[in-house]
Amino acid sequence: MKVLKLTLAVILTVAMASLAFASDMKPGEGVTVKPARATWNTGFFQEAIIHKGLEELGYDVQKPKDLANPIFYKSVTLGDLDYWANGWFPMHDAQLPKNFHEKAALIGYVAKAGGLGGYLVSKRDVDKYNIKSLDDFKRPEVKKAFDSNGDGKADLTACPPGWGCEKVIAHHMKVYGLEDHINPVKASYEAGMAAALGAYKSGKPVFFYTWTPNWTVFKFMPGKDVMWINVPEINPTEAQSSAVERMTIPGVKGAVSDPLKAGFVACDIRVAANKKFLADNPAAAKFLELFTLPLTDISEQNTRMNEGEKSDKDIQRHADEWIAKNKAKWDGWLKAAREAAK
Structure with a gap:
């Protein structure tokens, strides 16, 4: 009996030690990871959380490089960077x-169909001028109301050079014959939207491009402060042509019509990573595959940044707080990642 008890005690001790070891495995030890993040700060939050997850797995994760989209995709294809x-x-x-899919891959879904983009206009001016689509900015009284610099065109807070939306907006200006009627302002988006918010609070009209998730749809509440407006008709860019069905979107809160002809494809927000990095690091690959964030959580964090909590230290704190609130999910991701490395 004593031998049996001793044997059971030994088995239990070994099992507990193995469990403790498994939950503390560092499959990434000795591996340096080179991440990037986009130039829009509303995407910094997800990078911070992934960064912490990979560090938990033992990886030495470098400070992310802030890059314009084409530069990142070229870099990850070359293997100079590992993911964003x-x-x-x-x-x-x-x-x-051209060789992106040969050398790199899209993995998991940070937010499936989470990226809705489009044009918004202050609701009081939508009502005053009966604005339904971009075509209404051809009307002299509408152009005049939204012309802040006296050049005879309505000013649109648009996207900086290098962003995907910049090309789509340029396409819209051309195909809808709006180049003589709308002036897309391409300065810093954050500064432009801060100016728009100030103008709105002082009673002036606002006209801007935005996307979800984003702090803008918390500060400018669709249906209350602003309205999503249509493009005149769906006229896709070459890149959009394979997803035309995702450009007309039903059930958008605060839209001037249902469905909304957004003119932008409702996008999946995804991790893009180097294929060799994924193959060599199954733990990291599994973590990136499982990682996902609710849109409300991203938008809530984005709003905190807009209210002043936007330093790297603040964003790290936001990530820690999110992890603490979602501990079971977090531990599940780490467990699956460690198992993938066995």
Whole structure:
């Protein structure tokens, strides 16, 4: 009996030790990871969380490089960088190098169909001028109301050079004959939207491009402060042509019509990563595959940044707080990643 008890005790001790070891495995030890993140700060949150997850798995994760989309996709294809969590597809398809799918891959879904983009206008001016689509900005009284610099064109807070949306907006200006009627302002998006918010609060009209998830749809509430407006008709870019059905979107809160002819493809937000990195690091690959964030969580964090909590230290704290609130999910991702490395 004593021998049996001793044997059971030994088995239990070994099992507990193995369990403890398994939950603390560092399959990434000795591996340096080179991440990137996009130039829009509303995508920094997901990078911070992934960064912490890979560190938990033992990887030495470098500080991310902030890059314009085409530069990142070229770099990850070459193997100079390992991943980012800011892929918007199919919007970014046109910015991929020809050999992207040979050398790199899209993995998991940070937010499936989470990227809705489009044009919004202050609701009081939508009502005042009966604005339904971009075509209404050809009307003299509408142009005049939204012309802040006196050049005879309505000012649109648009996307900086290098963003996927910049090319789509340029396409819209051309195919809808709006180049003489709308002026897309391509300065810093964050500064442009801060100016728009100030203008709105002082009673002036606002007209801007935005996307979800984003702090803008918390500060400018669709249906209350602003309205999503239509493009005149669906006229896709070459890159959008394979996903035309995702450009007319039903059930959009605060839209001037249902469905909304957004003119932008409702995108999947995904991780893009180097294939060799994924093959050599099954733990990291599994973590990236499982990683996902609710849109409400991203937008809530984005709003905190807009209210002043936007330093790297703040974003790290936001990531820690999210992990603490989602401990069971987090531990499940890490467990699956460690098992993938066995």
